[in-house]
Amino acid sequence: MNIFDVYFNSLLAGQLTIDNAMRMRFSYAEDYRANQGEPISLTMPVSTKNHSDDVVFPFVENLLPEGEIRMLIQHQNKIEDGNFARFIELLGGDVAGALSIQPLGKSPEFEQIDATTELDDAALSQLLLDIQDRPFNIYPQQQAGNRLSLAGAQNKLPVIRKSGKTFEARNAPSTHIIKPPRKDGRFKSLVYNEYICMKAAEIAGIQAAAVSLLEITDVNGLESDALLITRYDRVLPDHSNNTAQIIKRLQQEDLCQLCSIPSTMKYEVNGGPGFEALFAKINEFSLIPVKDDIEALRRIIFNLIIGNYDAHAKNFSFLVTSNGNTSLSPAYDLVCTELYENLDRTFAMSIGETQTLDTLTEASFKQMFEKINKKFSTIRKQLIKFADSSLKAVTSVVSDFREGDFYQSDIQAADKILKIAKTNHQIVLKSLRAA
Structure with missing residues (x-):
């Protein structure tokens, strides 16, 4: 026991x-x-x-x-x-x-930020290298088609960030998550892939977690970029006064948790929740269901545009704010999975009875809207407009990316993401428009 x-x-x-x-x-x-x-x-x-x-x-x-x-x-x-x-x-x-x-009997740690260990460039780079083999910086015996599942395919380092400095979080509440490039070379350009998709989502009008690129240098002097993600389930302290710098946690639950489904069943084909369950939970728990309905529909369209076929139940979460209100959390883990040829291209959540983009039709959306008890005719024009906004946003981010100091292979990956978005945009528009 x-x-x-x-x-x-x-x-x-x-x-x-x-x-x-x-x-x-x-x-x-x-x-x-x-x-x-x-x-x-x-x-x-x-x-x-x-x-x-x-x-x-x-x-x-x-x-x-x-x-x-x-x-x-x-x-x-x-x-x-x-x-x-x-x-x-x-x-x-x-x-x-x-x-x-x-x-039992042990209290959580709530260290002041300045009391934690600051990581210089060398120490941070070493930690990011170490977690490839030792996930989450856990030491052995410490006390206290294939699919791309980002929780399993890409490692993460929880840290505290303050005034441009990085601190090791240990058991204290972390404020940011760093995702380094994979050491084994799988899923090339994944850091930039997620960066482009997350930035494009924000520009298109989706509520998304804030991301940026963090330059790191390893022990051999080789430079690379990691993805720095601001945690939205944390409330940062007010740095304008001299009170204790304590970080507050906010409650978050993903759709698997709300449906009492284990993570091994996160895909609808494995018995996991689909869009019918997502909209049912929005109706049950959201403070303003109509607002979250629109947000969820936008994310469905955006994922189709960018070729993200891995938007499963653990990629939709609900956030309980400090005043007790519940709403969809900001979007996260947005990636063009179509960029990687060996990954499964069936939808993690089916649209109506449809499970692949090449079989998507107007009937697919009508079936989905019937299942979620919404009127397709009242939202169709908004979704068409948002599909256009999504492509425009991807185009803008990729254009800016081309101007950066990146390897040619990464620029080529960005160009391919844009090409995928253009192709998918046409398929989505054809499916949304009335015959």
Whole structure:
């Protein structure tokens, strides 16, 4: 039996219990309930004290890394299959959202930013190199068609950024995530691919996580760029006064968690949530459902334009703001998967009965809108206009990228993304327009 304390920021929300069969239970602390604390999940209201494995397990499992990163951590730390308690010991301190899962009796760390370890260029570059073999900077035995799944295909380093300086987060809440280029050479130009797609999404009018390129230099003096992502599930401290520089966590849940589906079922073809489930959760939880409906539809169109066929249930999340309002989180992990020829091109979530772009028709959209209980005729013109805006945004970002100091192979990748967007734009427009 393993017992963990679960904190919502600095408040002890309750205890997570994992038995020898890896069944999970969560119980809210009486003081937390009495003080009307925030639910640790929208699927686990505080009004109910005890929550069982069918809801708790998928919620917790989806907080952990997946794919090849999970397998690498498992191998390096000699973790048996299904031993989620050990994963939580290693990784529970700084997960997505507002929670920190700690060993029984241990409190989360809330160091002041200036008290953490600053990373100079050499130290940062070494850490980014190390995490290729040691994901999330975990040391062995530390206490406390193929698809592209970014959580598994691209490693990440959580850090704290302040005034252009980088600090090692350890267990303190991180403010940024750095994705370095892959050391093994797979998915070439992936850093620039995601940078272009994320920037284009923002220009097109999608709410997207802020990204930039961070130049790093390895021990041999070789320069490269990593992707620097600002965490939207963190509230940065006010640097204008001398109060303690504490970072606050905001609660976030992805669609798998809200549907109580484990990450292994994130694709609709594997039994995971589709667009019908996404819009149902928007209607159930969003403060302004109509606004999030439009945002979700824009993301569907944008993903089609850029050739991102890996927009699965874990790539749609809901954010609970500091005032308790819930809405779709900013978009993240937007990538042109079509750039890589060996990746599956079937849709992670089908559009109507359609699963590939080359079979997309007006009937596909009508079927999808019927499933989500929306009127296609009332939104058709907006989606056509947004498809045009999406292509214009990709064109603008790629044009700026060409002017940068990049390798020719990376410029060629950017040009190919634009070519894909132009081709897909025509297919999408044809499917949206009335015959």
